[in-house]
Amino acid sequence: MGRIDRDKCVVDVYEIEPFVNENYKGIILRWESNIGFGEYTLYFKDGEWHGDSECMDSAEDKWFIKKLMDNLIEKLKVKE
DSSP states (O other), X not given: OOOOOGGGOOEEEEEEEEEEOXXXXXXXXXXXXXXXXXXXXXXXXXXXXEEEOTTSOOSSOOHHHHHHHHHHHHHOOOOO
């Protein structure tokens, strides 16, 4: 796959699955977009949050998780 045009990338988080196992607790964000589909796993280990982005992000550049979170915020129904 060539370089992704971040400005044209449109994502939709369609499912959130919490999990707990013997090593971690966290959530899996399942997403689809105009660039494909996948999972982004966020988990808590040793007092810190970690992310497995399937190579969409790096430690220095977390643009894709920001897109996913923006999508969730847009969908959020806030009780007033």
